[in-house]
Amino acid sequence: MYSFAQRADAEVLxxxxxxxxxxxxxxxxxxxxxxxxxxxxxGNAVxxxxxxxxxxRPVLYAKHxxxxxxxxTGxxxxxxxHMILVREPYGVLQSFSAVLEPTQQELGYxxxxxxxxxxxxxxxAPIVINSDELIRQPEGVLRALCAALGLAWDPAMLSWAAGPKPYDGCWASWWYRNTHKSVGFDMEVRDARKxxxxxxxxxxxECYxxxxxxxxxxxRPCMQGQGPEGPVPRPLPAAGGGDAEQSGTQPQADATTPSAGAPELEAPAPAGxxxxxxxxxxxxxxxxxxxxxxxxxVTERFELVWRPHARVSVLDSGYMLGDGVWEGIRLHNGVLLLAEEHLERLAEGAKALDMELGLGAPGAGLAEQLGALQQMLYDTVDANGMTSGVHIRLMVTRGLKPTPYQNPNTTIGKPTIVIVPEYKEASPVPRERGIRLFTVHVRRGAPDVQDPGWNSHSKLNCIAACIQANKAGVDEALMLDPQGFVATCNSTNFFIVRKGEVWAPSPRHQLRGITRARVLTLCQQHxxxxxxxxxxxxxxYSAEEAFVTGTFAGVIPVVEVDGRVIGGGRRGPVAERLQQLYADFVEQYCAAGRRQL
Structure with a gap:
């Protein structure tokens, strides 16, 4: 309300x-x-x-x-x-209970x-503003709001004078104590969290x-020259409380221009x-x-949880220590692509970590446990009605800890298993135009340091390489092994073509890629x-072609390494042929239907 009151074209109630x-x-x-x-x-007379x-004035902002x-009436x-300003419930309850007894009706969610x-x-549908996001990025949120309302941006909305205002309600001395201290959107005027x-x-x-x-x-917040960008991720809880009824905790505010009518507001399109x-x-x-x-x-219950409410404990081994293994798996035509190979690789990594999956009946063998894990994957995608264009991240961590400590013996219960399915259709652009690589100083480690052959949650080696590639302005990092030979990329396996022959780096210092192995098999078969x-x-540098492979990527050509153009700087004939062979294999594999492990 104080922000809109600074506009020359607006009045507030x-x-x-x-x-x-x-x-x-x-x-x-x-x-x-x-x-x-x-x-x-x-009220209807009002x-x-x-x-x-x-x-x-042309704009009326009424806070409710x-x-x-x-x-x-309607x-x-x-x-x-209409716009809704919503604030996280902990701070609302803290500030509201200082004046009145809170109930669900009173809080207004x-x-x-x-x-x-x-x-x-x-x-x-009304516009929704998250108050914590507004405090973190006031200009970006207010710009997005003005654009959504069809109003010109006015930087005067960012600040105001401290103290009571002539348009304050008569309840101000009860609710506006902190707000009267403010001169802008400042989280520090809120009460400390208790x-x-x-x-x-x-x-x-109930409120969360x-x-x-x-x-x-x-x-989403937007900057100068941008329009509103749609929903923001769930914000972190605010650092403090506030004056619940004044500060926009639950109000629906109406910015009304009767002569102009009220255009319908549509959700913005995804970024694409x-x-x-x-x-x-x-x-x-x-x-x-x-x-x-x-x-x-701990409970050994498997549940399907709506994404905004999906949670694991902050004391989980994966979060605290990176102690776990994971796999990325594609779903095509209702079938998990190469599920057996993926789950066997995950089990191999878990065994290396001395981590039992804890699935199936007591004393169940590996085959039964992997079958149960595959069924959990299918239960998840089926519940979502997913069939194709889906990528799944399967994560298995050692489980809950009673306190932050690395020793596996302190784990409570069995491993935590999380299955995140997403609609992820790969962009066709990299497949056709190719990608650029940069050789980084970060090397792949030896197997006696941390075996690079399986997917562990601790990905810092690859992340460090990825950071350097990002700084170099390229798409991925090319990594060498401890002896200086070419090893792999930070998230895909690497190949070159010389004199018509496909060369794959030795597998000693890279992930034992499932798509990599399939491409080598296709080469042999064809x-x-x-x-x-x-x-x-x-x-x-002198190769005729280069390409990378991965579960999500498939086969992607490489057109530049360290500023050197590879081949003709475009997708080569071998990479293009392997793309088609791999696509044909995927269709044939999935046409056979779901397989039992």
């Missing part, structure tokens, strides 16, 4: 429906008599005579609580543009969700799912394709609502000369 709400509910307030004396108790009537919609929702639902039926009393914990648990639902609809790299994909909004499979190692051998970087 502070909760003009408050008296109507208090009259209808009979709820007590320490300032109840003041509100009833100052405001009309007929809508007609104040909110929708012509004003002296969502619960104040009680008894209000005209307000049809003619005004359910009322806000009702507003969203009602307006979606009208085809006019433990909530146990009596409020059940209400907090409602908050998550609203927060995931929030606008990126241009380069082995893991770029077409962004898909369906991923916001996927179900994620989680096997809790008369393409190939071999695994040690070779130098200088032999890469």
């Amino acid at each position: 502070d909760e003009p429906l408050y008296a109507s709400y208090l009259t209808l509910t009979g709820l007590p307030r320490p300032y109840r008599d003041f509100v009833l004396a100052e405001q009309s108790t007929d 809508v007609k005579d104040q909110l929708l009537a012509p004003r002296s 609580m969502g619960k104040h919609k009680l008894g209000i 005209e307000l929702f049809k003619r005004a543009q 359910t009322a806000l969700l009702e507003i969203v639902s009602e307006m979606r039926v009208q085809g006019r 433990p909530l009393p146990p009596s409020l914990k059940p209400l907090l648990a 799912p409602l908050y998550d639902t609203l927060s995931r609809l929030a606008l 394709l990126q241009k380069t790299g082995t893991h770029v994909y077409v962004q898909d909004p369906r991923n916001e609502d996927v179900l994620i499979g989680i096997r809790d190692g 008369g393409i000369p190939c071999r695994e051998t040690d070779f130098y970087l200088t032999q890469v």
Whole structure:
């Protein structure tokens, strides 16, 4: 409200429906008599005579609580543009309980969700702003909001004078203490976070799912020259509390221009394709609502959890120590591509870590456990209705710890298993145009340091290489082995072609790639000369072709290494042929249907 009040084209009203709400509910307030004396108790008359009537300025910003919609007819929702400012529940409960006894009705999350639902039926979904994001990036959020409302950006919205305002409601001395200290969007004016009393914990648990639902609809911040960009990820909890009823904790605010009408606001389109790299994909909004499979190692329950609520403990071994293994698996035509090879590699890594999967009946053998794991994968994708264009990240960590400590003997229960399925259709651009590599100083380690042949959660070796490649402005890092021979890329396996023969680096210092092995088999089956051998970087520079392979990437040509153009700087005939052979193999493999392990 203070922000909009700084605009020369706007006037503001502070909760003009408050008296109507208090009259209808009979709820007590320490300032109840003041509100009833100052405001009309007929909410629909307020809508007609104040909110929708012509004003002296083109923009009217009216701040409300969502619960104040009680008894209000639908005209307000049809003619005004609406935005919802939502704040995480912990801070709301902390600040609200300092003045009033909090309830679900008083906090207003359910009322806000009702507003969203009602307006979606009208085809006019309200704009949602996350207050924590607003505090972190005020200009970006306000620019996005102005663009969504069809208003010109005004930098005056970023600051105001401290102290009470003439448009404050008569309840200001109860609720606006911290806000009156502010001169802009500053988290430091909020009260420091304190433990909530146990009596409020059940209400907090009720509020978080409602908050998550609203927060995931929030606008992305945008900078100068950009428009609104759609939902933001779930923000981190705020550092402190605030004045709940004033600070935009739950209000639905109406910016009304009666003469201009209220254009329908549509969700912005996804950002779409990126241009380069082995893991770029077409962004898909369906991923916001996927179900994620989680096997809790303590309770041993496997549950499908809506993505915004999917959680593992901060005391999980994978989070604290990188103690775990993982696999990336494709789903095509309802079939997990090469599932047996992927799950066997995961089991090999788990065995190396002395980590039992803990699946199946007591005493179950490896085949039974991998069969149970494959069934969990299929249960997850089937529950999501997924068939093709899906990439799955399967993660198995050692499990829960009682305290941060590395010794595996302190683990509680069995391993944690997480299955994250996503609609991820690979971008066609890298397959056709190729990628650029840079040889980094970070080397692949020896097997007696950390075996590079399996996927461990501890990926710092590859991440360090990736960082250097990013700094060099290329798509991936090319890594050498301890002896200086070419080894691999940071997330894919590397090949070159010399005199028509495919060369693959020795497998000693790289991930035992499943797609890599399949490509070598295809070469043998289709008369393409190939071999695994040690070779130098200088032999890469003079190669006729180069390409990389991976589960998600498939076969991707390399057109440049360290600034040297490879071949003709475009996809070569061998890489193109292998792309087609691999695509044919995928279709044939999946046409055979699901396989039992």
